[in-house]
Amino acid sequence: MVFEILQYSFMQRAILSGVAVAVTCSVVGLFLVLRRQSLFGDALSHAAFGGIAVGLLTSVYPLWTALVISVLSSLGITKLRQSTKIPPDAAVAVMLSSGLAIGIVLIGLAGGFSLDLESFLFGSILLVSLQDQIMILLLSAAVLVIIVKLYRQLVYITFDENQARVSGINVTALNYLFIGLASLAVIASLRLVGVLLISSLIVIPNITAMMFGKGFKKTIIISIIIGVSSVLGGIVMSYVLNLAPGGTIVILSIAILLGTVGARSIAKSIRLYRSSTNKEKSLTKIT
Amino acid sequence: MQDVANVAVSVKSLSYEYRPASGTSSSSSNNVLDNISFSVNEGDLLGVIGPNGAGKTTLFSCMLGLLKDYLGEIRIFDYDVRKNSRVLQDIGYIPQQKSIDQGFPATVQEIVSLGMGGKKNSSKEEMVASALKMVDLSGQDRTRIGELSGGQQQRVLIAKALVNEPKLLILDEPTTSVDVETQNKFYAMVKALNQKSKITIIWASHDLDAVNRIANKVMCLNRTMFFHGDAHEFFESDELIRLYSESSMQLHMHSHSNQNKNFGSKLIEKT
Numbered sequence: 001m002v003f004e005i006l007q008y009s010f011m012q013r014a015i016l017s018g019v020a021v022a023v024t025c026s027v028v029g030l031f032l033v034l035r036r037q038s039l040f041g042d043a044l045s046h047a048a049f050g051g052i053a054v055g056l057l058t059s060v061y062p063l064w065t066a067l068v069i070s071v072l073s074s075l076g077i078t079k080l081r082q083s084t085k086i087p088p089d090a091a092v093a094v095m096l097s098s099g100l101a102i103g104i105v106l107i108g109l110a111g112g113f114s115l116d117l118e119s120f121l122f123g124s125i126l127l128v129s130l131q132d133q134i135m136i137l138l139l140s141a142a143v144l145v146i147i148v149k150l151y152r153q154l155v156y157i158t159f160d161e162n163q164a165r166v167s168g169i170n171v172t173a174l175n176y177l178f179i180g181l182a183s184l185a186v187i188a189s190l191r192l193v194g195v196l197l198i199s200s201l202i203v204i205p206n207i208t209a210m211m212f213g214k215g216f217k218k219t220i221i222i223s224i225i226i227g228v229s230s231v232l233g234g235i236v237m238s239y240v241l242n243l244a245p246g247g248t249i250v251i252l253s254i255a256i257l258l259g260t261v262g263a264r265s266i267a268k269s270i271r272l273y274r275s276s277t278n279k280e281k282s283l284t285k286i287t
Numbered sequence: 288m289q290d291v292a293n294v295a296v297s298v299k300s301l302s303y304e305y306r307p308a309s310g311t312s313s314s315s316s317n318n319v320l321d322n323i324s325f326s327v328n329e330g331d332l333l334g335v336i337g338p339n340g341a342g343k344t345t346l347f348s349c350m351l352g353l354l355k356d357y358l359g360e361i362r363i364f365d366y367d368v369r370k371n372s373r374v375l376q377d378i379g380y381i382p383q384q385k386s387i388d389q390g391f392p393a394t395v396q397e398i399v400s401l402g403m404g405g406k407k408n409s410s411k412e413e414m415v416a417s418a419l420k421m422v423d424l425s426g427q428d429r430t431r432i433g434e435l436s437g438g439q440q441q442r443v444l445i446a447k448a449l450v451n452e453p454k455l456l457i458l459d460e461p462t463t464s465v466d467v468e469t470q471n472k473f474y475a476m477v478k479a480l481n482q483k484s485k486i487t488i489i490w491a492s493h494d495l496d497a498v499n500r501i502a503n504k505v506m507c508l509n510r511t512m513f514f515h516g517d518a519h520e521f522f523e524s525d526e527l528i529r530l531y532s533e534s535s536m537q538l539h540m541h542s543h544s545n546q547n548k549n550f551g552s553k554l555i556e557k558t
Contacts, residue, residue, distance in 0.1 A: 030392075034391065152400070152401060155393070155401060156401045159391065159393065159398065159401060162382065163380065163382065164401075165352075165353060166351045166352070166378070166380045167375060167380075167401075167404060167451075168373065168375040168376055168404065213392075214392060214431070215392060215393055215394035215396075215397050215429075215431065216392055216393045216394075216397050218392075219392040
């Protein structure tokens with residue numbers, strides 16, 4: 001079955017792009033989750049929705065317009081937040097609704113939803129073109145290279161911005177750069193997962209990985225494994241069962257999250273049972 | 288030939304006031320530091336004492352380049368901190384005890400490694416191990432930071448500050464919320480860092496007894512500088528301690544009153 005799937009060039013493109021997206025979202029996502037910016041991915045993808053509508057209306061490659069609008073919105077909202085002290089969640093709400101509003105107005109002007117727009121909303125395997133694939137791989141590579149290069153500084157500002165600033169790190173510039181990178185990660189994921197489900201690909205593998213209680217690098221690796229497994233499993237399942245790929249990928253990652261929660265509580269119960277049995281044994285010995 | 292100590296920190300006519308944020312109704316400013324001048328020689332251990340709200344953290348924030356809109360001049364190892372941020376690499380800073388997110392996914396080694404700037408004299412593992420040994424946490428490098436007690440977490444932050452082999456260590460009330468035993472261990476460690484490792488230390492504390500035991504210099508701060516000099520000179524003078532205590536009480540009762548300023552001027556006259 002797997003070999004049969006791999007024979008199709010569109011599936012090869014989807015799988016390669018999916019792995020790149022899963023790795024990128026997992027890496028960027030851990031920083032976002034720890035910085036209490038989990039919903040930023042959602043806001044960025046909704047801003048990108050406005051950009052996609054601009055692209056479809058003007059017949060420009062939609063991922064380019066989404067990229068420009070998304071990066072500009074993220075930088076603008078960061079500046080707005082810093083200069084006016086707007087609470088972070090309120091800033092996210094502003095970006096989310098304004099991106100969606102622009103998109104809806106432009107779609108109305110264009111005469112309603114098209115199949116292409118729907119694929120951007122919910123994700124699509126069939127519509128990942130060679131052009132999309134090249135863009136996804138380039139964006140993912142750029143994001144990952146920069147994060148590897150600035151890894152220590154990024155972990156430092158995530159741990160404590162003030163102490164990072166004292167150590168000589170330009171925290172303000174790094175914050176702008178990171179939000180720009182998060183925008184690129186979102187754009188890279190748009191085709192496959194869709195606007196509405198991107199944030200789950202950013203958040204779920206990371207909160208699952210954090211439950212393993214490991215260090216930063218190991219948490220990233222676990223998150224990548226969960227993300228890649230969800231994406232590959234989701235792509236295969238959606239092809240075989242004729243399901244929407246974005247939704248299938250997210251449902252699979254939620255299943256892994258719930259499985260981890262369940263396994264942890266079972267392990268905890270076993271530990272408690274063993275420790276109480278040991279106590280009873282030692283009490284019996286004493287008496 | 289006379290041995291002249293090098294100046295590590297020089298602060299001249301430093302004043303700082305918090306201005307109300309734009310958009311707020313209040314138009315009054317809050318003068319936190321008023322015309323402060325002092326210097327710290329290399330190898331000194333300066334205890335900075337003063338009540339809550341005296342401006343100790345603001346002073347450190349100015350020295351560390353976190354606040355830049357102050358009046359006056361701050362030079363550290365002869366560099367103006369506002370103009371040359373590279374000097375920050377020679378400074379280790381430990382903030383007031385802060386709670387670390389228990390779920391933060393990082394090991395002790397990863398946290399200590401954050402403190403490593405541009406200096407790479409030996410391998411990363413060796414530098415981290417050496418810093419952890421200094422704070423008595425050898426063998427804990429693989430432990431997750433959230434699994435440690437509050438006192439141990441604070442020692443990890445100290446190791447992070449030490450890993451870059453700083454020439455100056457700034458400690459801002461780092462033991463406020465830890466138990467007495469941990470405090471005593473910390474004081475012994477601070478003394479050893481100063482005497483054996485020859486690190487210049489500026490240390491804000493409410494524990495006058497500990498400052499008396501460890502510091503060789505003392506600065507009393509209460510928005511203005513009331514005293515700066517040898518620790519024994521301050522602690523051997525009942526009059527200075529009494530005036531300092533009274534001025535501290537005044538700050539709690541009337542933080543901006545003229546009475547407080549009068550106590551301050553009386554104390555500085557005595558010095």
